[in-house]
Amino acid sequence: MxxxxxxxxxxxxxxxxxxxxxxxxxxxxxxxxxxxxxxxxxxxxxxxxxxxxxxxxxxxxxxxxxxxxxxxxxxxxxxxxxxxxxxxxxxxxxxxxxxxxxxxxxxxxxxxxxxxxxxxxxxxxxxxxxxxxxxxxxxxxxxxxxxxxxxxxxxxxxxxxxxxxxxxxxxxxxxxxxxxxxxxxxxxxxxxxxxxxxxxxxxxxxxxxYIETLKDRGETRVLQVFTVTQRRSGMKQATNSARRTVQAPNRNGGPGMTDF
Incomplete structure (x- = not known):
């Protein structure tokens, strides 16, 4: 190329x-x-x-x-x-x-x-x-x-x-x-x-x-965590899990998500 x-x-x-x-x-x-x-x-x-x-x-x-x-x-x-x-x-x-x-x-x-x-x-x-x-x-x-x-x-x-x-x-x-x-x-x-x-x-x-925003950014890793947690525990726990997840930068060197 x-x-x-x-x-x-x-x-x-x-x-x-x-x-x-x-x-x-x-x-x-x-x-x-x-x-x-x-x-x-x-x-x-x-x-x-x-x-x-x-x-x-x-x-x-x-x-x-x-x-x-x-x-x-x-x-x-x-x-x-x-x-x-x-x-x-x-x-x-x-x-x-x-x-x-x-x-x-x-x-x-x-x-x-x-x-x-x-x-x-x-x-x-x-x-x-x-x-x-x-x-x-x-x-x-x-x-x-x-x-x-x-x-x-x-x-x-x-x-x-x-x-x-x-x-x-x-x-x-x-x-x-x-x-x-x-x-x-x-x-x-x-x-x-x-x-x-x-x-x-x-x-x-x-x-x-926010999920739509994640999709736009290509952050499928966070989306997958959110989806699994949502199925197990419902929306309230999924929200908490997603917030915890987005606080951590990607350990592979890529951009992490921003917590708020």
């Missing part, structure tokens, strides 16, 4: 000199014009080459758990076809400007970073449907999140939220909000509080949505 015909690329640099330097090997991106999926998770990268922005057909980019990654080059703004971006378990203090310019983005995981706030223009991500923000240091969500009309799933557990836009739950397409482990106090109606905090009644719907 010629390099230009490659559509999926998964790199593990753990034992290479590149891992020691924390860099991704320079790639002649013009030869990867058809690349649609790139996974460089768990590689201890501290930077991403700007040349990656030349891969304009890229649809899925996995950068999970590179630990020292704090920013993305502006050139990644050129990834207009990117739909799926995983930045979990890094050291981002804010959402990179280049991410806000990824106009086709539908799935974003930036959990387990060091976010203290979201940009006021977060609603530029008009196509975003799934948004994982859990285990950061967020104290509030900007009012602009209300304008994210395609958002279906929002997870902000384990942050430091003290306020939340009261109209956030009025979005009819927003199927699931998870706010556990936050000191949030809402000056809103009791009905809204019920919608936000009565998560037990929504666990079944959440797990259905």
């Amino acid at each position: 010629k390099i230009k015909e490659v559509t999926t690329l998964q790199c593990y640099l753990e034992r290479s000199a590149f891992a020691e330097m924390g860099i991704l090997p320079t790639v002649h991106t013009r030869k990867l014009a058809n690349l649609k999926e790139l996974n460089v998770s768990y590689n201890k990268l501290s930077s991403i080459p700007p040349e990656l922005g030349d891969c304009e057909n890229l649809e899925k980019l996995e950068l999970t758990a590179n630990v020292n990654l704090t920013e993305l080059p502006f050139e990644l703004s050129n990834l207009k076809k990117l739909k799926h971006l995983d930045l979990a378990e890094n050291k981002f203090a804010t959402i990179p400007v280049s991410v806000l310019r990824m106009s086709s983005l539908q799935w974003l995981d930036i959990s387990k970073n060091s976010l203290r706030d979201l940009p006021e223009d977060i609603d530029r991500l008009e196509e975003l449907q799934t948004f994982f923000l859990h285990k950061n240091k967020l104290k509030y969500l900007p009012m602009s999140t209300v304008n994210m009309i395609n958002l279906k799933m929002l997870v902000v557990s384990g942050d430091e939220l003290t306020s939340l836009p009261s109209s956030l739950t009025e979005n009819p397409d927003l199927k699931f909000i998870k706010l556990f482990d936050n000191p949030v106090g809402l000056d809103v109606s009791e009905d809204t509080k019920d919608q936000v905090f009565e998560q037990t009644e929504h666990d079944r719907e959440f797990m259905q949505t």
Whole structure:
């Protein structure tokens, strides 16, 4: 197969000199014009080459758990076809400007970073449907999140939220909000509080949505564990088992699932 015909690329640099330097090997991106999926998770990268922005057909980019990654080059703004971006378990203090310019983005995981706030223009991500923000240091969500009309799933557990836009739950397409482990106090109606905090009644719907997310990510290992546990013990124990399972990284070096 010629390099230009490659559509999926998964790199593990753990034992290479590149891992020691924390860099991704320079790639002649013009030869990867058809690349649609790139996974460089768990590689201890501290930077991403700007040349990656030349891969304009890229649809899925996995950068999970590179630990020292704090920013993305502006050139990644050129990834207009990117739909799926995983930045979990890094050291981002804010959402990179280049991410806000990824106009086709539908799935974003930036959990387990060091976010203290979201940009006021977060609603530029008009196509975003799934948004994982859990285990950061967020104290509030900007009012602009209300304008994210395609958002279906929002997870902000384990942050430091003290306020939340009261109209956030009025979005009819927003199927699931998870706010556990936050000191949030809402000056809103009791009905809204019920919608936000009565998560037990929504666990079944959440797990259905989450399973679809797992399928999209190709995480069949976790799906199989969930299915077996569900058959044995019912939905409640399956939920607990799935949560325990997703906390552990893949021991084979591949990306694990994010717990929330």
